[in-house]
Amino acid sequence: xxxxxxxxxxxxxxxxxxxxxxxxxxxxxxxxxxxxxxxxxxxxxxxxxxxxxxxxxxxxxxxxxxxxxxxxxxxxxxxxxxxxxxxxxxxxxxxxxxxxxxxxxxxxxxxxxxxxxxxxxxxxxxxxxxxxxxxxxxxxxxxxxxxxxxxxxxxxxxxxxxxxxxxxxxxxxxxxxxxxxxxxxxxxxxxxxxxxxxxxxxxxxxxxxxxxxxxxxxxxxxxxxxxxxxxxxxxxxxxxxxxxxxxxxxxxxxxxxxxxxxxxxxxxxxxxxxxxxxxxxxxxxxxxxxxxxxxxxxxxxxxxxxxxxxxxxxxxxxxxxxxxxx
Ligand code: MTE
Numbered sequence: 206x207x208x209x210x211x212x213x214x215x216x217x218x219x220x221x222x223x224x225x226x227x228x229x230x231x232x233x234x235x236x237x238x239x240x241x242x243x244x245x246x247x248x249x250x251x252x253x254x255x256x257x258x259x260x261x262x263x264x265x266x267x268x269x270x271x272x273x274x275x276x277x278x279x280x281x282x283x284x285x286x287x288x289x290x291x292x293x294x295x296x297x298x299x300x301x302x303x304x305x306x307x308x309x310x311x312x313x314x315x316x317x318x319x320x321x322x323x324x325x326x327x328x329x330x331x332x333x334x335x336x337x338x339x340x341x342x343x344x345x346x347x348x349x350x351x352x353x354x355x356x357x358x359x360x361x362x363x364x365x366x367x368x369x370x371x372x373x374x375x376x377x378x379x380x381x382x383x384x385x386x387x388x389x390x391x392x393x394x395x396x397x398x399x400x401x402x403x404x405x406x407x408x409x410x411x412x413x414x415x416x417x418x419x420x421x422x423x424x425x426x427x428x429x430x431x432x433x434x435x436x437x438x439x440x441x442x443x444x445x446x447x448x449x450x451x452x453x454x455x456x457x458x459x460x461x462x463x464x465x466x467x468x469x470x471x472x473x474x475x476x477x478x479x480x481x482x483x484x485x486x487x488x489x490x491x492x493x494x495x496x497x498x499x500x501x502x503x504x505x506x507x508x509x510x511x512x513x514x515x516x517x518x519x520x521x522x523x524x525x526x527x528x529x530x531x
Pocket of ligand 1: 284287288289290291292344345346347381400428429430441442443444445446447448
C-alpha cells in the first residue's frame with residue numbers, strides 16, 4: 206500500500222489555498238484519520254492512487270484451472286431473465302423485456318488513450334482472427350447472489366495488445382453505450398451516465414479477464430450486455446460492464462460508476478471478499494442461483510476470497526491491505 210502517494214495525490218491543492226500552516230496541519234490530521242479508518246478509507250478521494258501491482262508467479266496450469274468449474278450451471282432462462290442493466294430499468298426482469306430493441310449491429314468500439322495505435326473499429330475488426338473460447342465462470346453480484354455461467358469470449362489481453370499500450374497505461378477504462386432513444390433507464394439520473402468501469406492494467410491483461418460475446422454457445426442476449434461485455438470473475442459483478450463502446454488506456458485511476466456514486470460502499474478494486482462486508486450487509490455468503498432451484502430461496506453457500514480464484518489472481522494483490530483497498 207502506497208500511503209505516501211495517496212497523501213501526495215490528496216494534497217494537490219492549488220497554491221492559492223496553501224496560505225496557512227495551521228490549516229495545512231489540520232488537513233493532514235484529517236487525512237491521517239481517514240487513512241487509519243477502514244470504514245471511511247481513501248477510496249473516496251478520486252485522486253488516490255491504488256497500489257501498483259507486484260510481479261506475479263502464477264503458472265499457466267494454475268491460471269487454466271480457473272477456466273472451468275464442475276459446479277452446477279445456472280439455467281439459460283435464469284441468466285437471461287434475472288439481470289442488472291440499469292440502462293433498461295432497475296428491476297431484475299426489466300432488462301429482458303426492455304433491451305430486446307437494443308440495436309447491436311452495426312457496433313463500433315473506440316480504443317484510445319495511452320497507446321500507440323488508437324482507433325475506432327467495427328466489432329468484426331476489433332475481434333478479427335480471435336476465436337471465441339468457452340469459459341465457465343462464477344459470477345458473484347455485490348447484492349449477494351451468484352450464478353455459474355458458460356461464457357463465450359476472447360481474452361481481453363489479446364484485444365488490448367493490438368493497440369500497443371504504452372508505459373503510461375496503468376489502467377484501462379471502459380464505457381457503455383448511453384442512448385436515450387434505446388435505453389429507457391437513462392432518463393433517471395440514478396447513475397451519471399454513461400456507465401463506466403475500470404481495471405488496473407495487470408487485471409485487464411490477466412488471462413481470466415474475458416471480453417464476452419456469447420453464452421451457452423449462442424450470441425450474447427442484449428440484456429446480458431450484447432454485443433460485447435467484460436467478465437472479471439474474481440470481482441463483484443458490477444465491474445463486468447456491458448455493451449461496451451469505448452476502451453481507454455489511462456495513466457490514472459478511471460471514473461468507475463458505482464465507486465463515484467458511493468465510494469464508501471463500492472471500492473475501485475471490488476474484489477470478492479467474504480471478510481470485507483458491504484457497510485449495509487454481510488458478504489460472507491451468497492444465494493447460488495443454479496439448476497432448477499428457486500431464485501429467491503436458492504441455497505446459501507459460503508462466499509470465497511476472490512470468488513474462488515485466489516490461486517489465479519491472489520498474487521496481484523500480495524501485500525495489499527484488502528480492507529483498505531476494497
Ligand atoms: N453494465 C452496465 N452498463 N449497466 C449495469 O447496470 N450492472 C452490473 C454489471 N454490468 C450493469 C453492468 C451488475 S450490478 C451486475 S451484477 C452484472 O452486470 C450483471 O450481469 P448479468 O445481468 O448478465 O447477470
